[in-house]
Amino acid sequence: MRKQLLICFLMAGLWSQAQDNALIKTQVRHTIDELVEFVAIPNDALNPSDINRNITWLSDKFSDRGFNTSVLPTDGLPLFFAALPMDSKKPTLLFYMHFDGQSVDPSKWDQPDPYKTVLKSRSGEQWQEHPFSDLDEDIPYDWRLYGRSTSDDKGPIVMFLNTIDLIRKTGQDLSFNVKIILDGEEEKSSAPLPAAVVQYRELLEADYLIISDGPVHVSGQPTIVYGCRGITSMSLTTYGPILPQHSGHYGNYAPNPGMQLSQILAGMKDSEGRVLIPGYYDGIELTTQEVDVLKAVPDDPEQINRALQIRTPEKVGAFYQEALQYPSLNVRGLSSGWVGPEARTIVPATATAELDLRLVPESDGARLKSLVRKHIESKGYRITETVPSAEMRASADRWVTVSEGSVTDAFRTSLNHPFGAHLKTLLTDTFSQPVVQIRIMGGTVPIAPFVNALEIPAFLLPLVNPDNNQHSPNENLKLGQIDYGIRTLQAILTTPLGE
Amino acid sequence: MRKQLLICFLMAGLWSQAQDNALIKTQVRHTIDELVEFVAIPNDALNPSDINRNITWLSDKFSDRGFNTSVLPTDGLPLFFAALPMDSKKPTLLFYMHFDGQSVDPSKWDQPDPYKTVLKSRSGEQWQEHPFSDLDEDIPYDWRLYGRSTSDDKGPIVMFLNTIDLIRKTGQDLSFNVKIILDGEEEKSSAPLPAAVVQYRELLEADYLIISDGPVHVSGQPTIVYGCRGITSMSLTTYGPILPQHSGHYGNYAPNPGMQLSQILAGMKDSEGRVLIPGYYDGIELTTQEVDVLKAVPDDPEQINRALQIRTPEKVGAFYQEALQYPSLNVRGLSSGWVGPEARTIVPATATAELDLRLVPESDGARLKSLVRKHIESKGYRITETVPSAEMRASADRWVTVSEGSVTDAFRTSLNHPFGAHLKTLLTDTFSQPVVQIRIMGGTVPIAPFVNALEIPAFLLPLVNPDNNQHSPNENLKLGQIDYGIRTLQAILTTPLGE
Numbered sequence: 002m003r004k005q006l007l008i009c010f011l012m013a014g015l016w017s018q019a020q021d022n023a024l025i026k027t028q029v030r031h032t033i034d035e036l037v038e039f040v041a042i043p044n045d046a047l048n049p050s051d052i053n054r055n056i057t058w059l060s061d062k063f064s065d066r067g068f069n070t071s072v073l074p075t076d077g078l079p080l081f082f083a084a085l086p087m088d089s090k091k092p093t094l095l096f097y098m099h100f101d102g103q104s105v106d107p108s109k110w111d112q113p114d115p116y117k118t119v120l121k122s123r124s125g126e127q128w129q130e131h132p133f134s135d136l137d138e139d140i141p142y143d144w145r146l147y148g149r150s151t152s153d154d155k156g157p158i159v160m161f162l163n164t165i166d167l168i169r170k171t172g173q174d175l176s177f178n179v180k181i182i183l184d185g186e187e188e189k190s191s192a193p194l195p196a197a198v199v200q201y202r203e204l205l206e207a208d209y210l211i212i213s214d215g216p217v218h219v220s221g222q223p224t225i226v227y228g229c230r231g232i233t234s235m236s237l238t239t240y241g242p243i244l245p246q247h248s249g250h251y252g253n254y255a256p257n258p259g260m261q262l263s264q265i266l267a268g269m270k271d272s273e274g275r276v277l278i279p280g281y282y283d284g285i286e287l288t289t290q291e292v293d294v295l296k297a298v299p300d301d302p303e304q305i306n307r308a309l310q311i312r313t314p315e316k317v318g319a320f321y322q323e324a325l326q327y328p329s330l331n332v333r334g335l336s337s338g339w340v341g342p343e344a345r346t347i348v349p350a351t352a353t354a355e356l357d358l359r360l361v362p363e364s365d366g367a368r369l370k371s372l373v374r375k376h377i378e379s380k381g382y383r384i385t386e387t388v389p390s391a392e393m394r395a396s397a398d399r400w401v402t403v404s405e406g407s408v409t410d411a412f413r414t415s416l417n418h419p420f421g422a423h424l425k426t427l428l429t430d431t432f433s434q435p436v437v438q439i440r441i442m443g444g445t446v447p448i449a450p451f452v453n454a455l456e457i458p459a460f461l462l463p464l465v466n467p468d469n470n471q472h473s474p475n476e477n478l479k480l481g482q483i484d485y486g487i488r489t490l491q492a493i494l495t496t497p498l499g500e
Numbered sequence: 501m502r503k504q505l506l507i508c509f510l511m512a513g514l515w516s517q518a519q520d521n522a523l524i525k526t527q528v529r530h531t532i533d534e535l536v537e538f539v540a541i542p543n544d545a546l547n548p549s550d551i552n553r554n555i556t557w558l559s560d561k562f563s564d565r566g567f568n569t570s571v572l573p574t575d576g577l578p579l580f581f582a583a584l585p586m587d588s589k590k591p592t593l594l595f596y597m598h599f600d601g602q603s604v605d606p607s608k609w610d611q612p613d614p615y616k617t618v619l620k621s622r623s624g625e626q627w628q629e630h631p632f633s634d635l636d637e638d639i640p641y642d643w644r645l646y647g648r649s650t651s652d653d654k655g656p657i658v659m660f661l662n663t664i665d666l667i668r669k670t671g672q673d674l675s676f677n678v679k680i681i682l683d684g685e686e687e688k689s690s691a692p693l694p695a696a697v698v699q700y701r702e703l704l705e706a707d708y709l710i711i712s713d714g715p716v717h718v719s720g721q722p723t724i725v726y727g728c729r730g731i732t733s734m735s736l737t738t739y740g741p742i743l744p745q746h747s748g749h750y751g752n753y754a755p756n757p758g759m760q761l762s763q764i765l766a767g768m769k770d771s772e773g774r775v776l777i778p779g780y781y782d783g784i785e786l787t788t789q790e791v792d793v794l795k796a797v798p799d800d801p802e803q804i805n806r807a808l809q810i811r812t813p814e815k816v817g818a819f820y821q822e823a824l825q826y827p828s829l830n831v832r833g834l835s836s837g838w839v840g841p842e843a844r845t846i847v848p849a850t851a852t853a854e855l856d857l858r859l860v861p862e863s864d865g866a867r868l869k870s871l872v873r874k875h876i877e878s879k880g881y882r883i884t885e886t887v888p889s890a891e892m893r894a895s896a897d898r899w900v901t902v903s904e905g906s907v908t909d910a911f912r913t914s915l916n917h918p919f920g921a922h923l924k925t926l927l928t929d930t931f932s933q934p935v936v937q938i939r940i941m942g943g944t945v946p947i948a949p950f951v952n953a954l955e956i957p958a959f960l961l962p963l964v965n966p967d968n969n970q971h972s973p974n975e976n977l978k979l980g981q982i983d984y985g986i987r988t989l990q991a992i993l994t995t996p997l998g999e
Contacts, residue, residue, distance in 0.1 A: 229748075232845065234843070242808040242810060247942075247943060248828065248830045248832055248856050249729060249731070249943030251808070252829075252830040252858050252942065253773065253816040253823040253826055253942075254813045254816075254820055254823045255808050256773065256810060257830060259833070259834045260831050263761070263765035263766045264765075264766040266762035266763075266766070267762045267763040267767070272879075272880065274752065305753075309741040309754050310893045311740075311755060312893065313897045315755055325752065327752055329751030331847055332758030332759050332762070332836065332848075333844065333845065333846055333847070333848065334758070334836060334837035334843050334848070335761070335762075335836040335837065335839070336840075337831065337833060337834040337835075339854070340735070340833040340834070340835040340852045341852070341854075344854040346856050347832055349833070353840070354758070354839075359752075381771065394810065395806075395809070395811060397811060398810075398811045442748070442749075443746070443749045443751065444746060
């Protein structure tokens with residue numbers, strides 16, 4: 002009798018699982034159609050009219066789902082905000098995503114129009130195009146949608162909308178109040194965001210911030226990211242003769258700006274990539290528990306190194322995840338005179354290095370830049386903000402023009418935060434797979450203002466495939482990730498805290 | 501009686517001087533007309549048909565003056581050779597000049613066509629154009645001809661032709677057998693010259709070589725140059741990730757090629773421009789007498805530094821002329837990633853430095869390049885000639901691709917050579933001005949093969965103004981330099997050795 006009951010119970014469970022799967026597959030198909038429609042609206046943040054047309058689409062789609070929507074003016078392009086009616090007894094989740102995309106160069110894509118989504122399956126090394134009607138019978142989860150922002154970041158927005166639909170269809174309760182803020186110039190660094198976050202702080206008030214941007218860990222496992230590095234930049238220019246000079250007439254006489262620049266840069270790091278500037282790594286300490294979390298990330302160093310075609314990585318950290326716990330100092334560009342077939346026999350007039358500095362919470366951007374400036378001065382150079390005048394050049398040697406980019410702060414939520422544990426549990430339960438926990442990711446999402454100004458604990462929950470060609474030609478979204486995204490968002494929205 | 505005789509003699513001298521001046525002025529005018537005709541034939545060595553049309557013109561003009569002419573095939577463009585009938589009792593002078601010119605960008609000139617010579621006078625800061633008929637009454641020696649190769653180096657060729665005319669008109673005897681070799685790709689580095697000099701060594705046999713190329717000393721005084729530096733080049737490329745990578749994901753992990761390149765370059769020199777690579781300056785010693793000759797050059801360091809807008813020059817030599825006695829090591833170009841508004845948040849895949857090394861006779865180009873290679877290896881890098889393959893990158897870190905340019909040797913004739921003293925005496929007598937002696941000039945004229953293969957003592961006798969904008973838009977020739985050039989060549993050709 003008990004055995005029969007158990008079988009009955011199991012069968013009911015299987016049946017309900019099958020019903021759920023069918024419902025989700027229908028929602029995946031609807032997500033595909035809606036995403037194709039959304040991608041068709043170009044979204045280059047360099048073109049404000051693009052952004053406005055996307056906002057119109059978003060207003061319609063969120064209103065249809067019962068959201069109250071607002072367009073929030075900023076110093077730059079407007080933000081889009083939507084919220085479901087509030088219930089004061091529930092905690093509030095704020096989602097952040099962005100609907101702008103990187104500029105496209107159609108000549109580099111394997112399809113005529115990056116805004117006209119193409120469906121493809123892989124056969125061997127080739128990708129083969131399909132009509133969307135091929136999805137009518139079944140949705141093969143290893144097929145992909147190709148188009149700008151399919152993954153970064155329109156896909157997650159449309160998954161979010163369709164998760165709301167699914168929750169309605171299954172009659173589930175939302176365990177949270179739900180707000181969503183959508184950025185229209187994330188790919189342009191979201192310059193207006195810090196001020197806007199302060200201006201609209203009441204509207205944005207929430208207990209937890211969830212950011213869905215970027216891909217899951219390369220292993221494909223469910224992933225929670227607890228923080229991301231910030232960024233700032235510096236540009237250094239050194240000076241030789243006022244105009245390029247004949248290297249015969251003035252080689253050995255006119256100071257060489259490329260050699261000066263090399264001598265400034267060379268001392269910034271040791272030969273294994275560690276910054277030598279005193280104080281650069283101050284304040285960073287890793288506990289044994291933290292190192293254990295970093296080590297638990299299923300990175301495959303051989304695979305990473307093979308992909309980069311490097312034999313030995315830099316030694317800032319003992320392994321990849323550890324390296325990301327430190328600020329970087331990266332020479333992203335060098336230029337002086339001409340190289341290659343255009344090289345000329347000259348002493349160049351100037352040499353320029355572009356640096357970017359990825360920040361961690363312990364490393365204030367302004368502080369690191371002032372350390373770099375001190376290093377430059379310690380080498381006997383004088384710093385100016387502008388191009389030195391003839392008078393300045395006559396009064397002193399060794400000028401360096403330093404210009405500084407703005408600072409986007411890092412953020413990092415504690416690995417011990419209870420909402421992190423909650424997310425980890427629900428992802429484990431939903432997918433029966435180990436969850437990858439990333440203490441801080443290397444790249445920058447400009448949402449530190451939420452964390453710092455609003456003091457909302459923030460978590461990145463990536464939904465898309467790691468090989469999505471984000472920022473590149475042939476950006477794509479694996480259909481299986483839509484299933485993953487909907488299940489993840491459904492679990493988050495419907496699982497009460499403490500369960 | 502003696503007093504009357506003396507007056508008579510002086511008057512006769514003055515009359516003959518006045519007659520000479522008139523004859524020379526007529527010849528200057530003819531030189532101007534012939535130079536305008538010659539400049540009108542474009543002479544970009546990148547365009548072989550240009551060079552052939554120039555050779556046709558030269559063949560006509562030299563034949564008209566009784567020269568036997570030959571077109572000498574080489575591995576590249578042909579050389580033009582001409583000689584007057586030989587007299588075995590006389591010593592032989594070989595002249596070297598070139599008739600090709602730098603490429604032109606007409607949009608950067610103040611005249612529509614750089615091959616259509618324009619006559620200009622200065623009034624205040626402005627240059628005013630004149631019809632050539634303005635020269636019919638008088639030739640103002642501070643007016644200028646503007647056009648490509650007016651100075652570099654067609655002007656001296658036409659001065660040479662007209663000096664032969666003048667000598668005929670005055671009934672003077674030539675004190676030398678006269679040969680002239682004209683290069684058609686000097687501005688392209690005369691790559692075929694070394695082999696051609698060996699191939700045609702009997703034809704080119706001579707006692708002395710005179711090169712007329714480049715300007716007189718900036719003081720405007722008569723100038724003899726005893727040598728010029730050679731040149732070679734190296735290109736160094738370092739490697740980071742195989743493709744540019746996101747600086748967030750891989751900053752602190754993927755090796756940075758710009759930092760590697762800076763660290764390689766930085767150690768090559770001290771902060772005052774002296775090469776630190778052991779052996780680089782080996783063999784260079786200056787006697788007190790030589791330093792005295794260098795110091796006697798009327799350079800104005802304040803003027804040089806003001807023109808370059810530098811406060812302190814490099815310290816290879818104690819002063820400008822001394823600096824030129826040493827080989828240089830010049831970073832003429834740097835490139836990695838992107839700079840300025842195009843800077844991207846990447847770890848670049850490669851970084852490249854272009855070096856040029858100006859050579860002196862003590863500094864063999866191959867030896868200096870091997871010292872630079874040793875320096876690179878001493879920093880822990882591996883040198884390859886090609887782009888390292890995936891296998892090479894997997895087997896070792898720190899590859900540097902080094903490619904080497906060809907070597908154009910330096911040459912330097914002894915300051916004590918009797919023919920130098922002869923030239924100095926005749927210039928002093930002709931112009932009643934102190935003569936500037938340059939032991940070695942900084943730039944390179946590719947005639948070392950004559951000196952090294954044919955063992956002919958060589959002297960540069962520049963004829964044109966120092967502010968001629970050689971290699972630049974608005975190249976020009978001051979009319980007074982034509983007078984200077986004709987008088988100089990007349991004195992050289994008609995003054996027997998030992999007078």
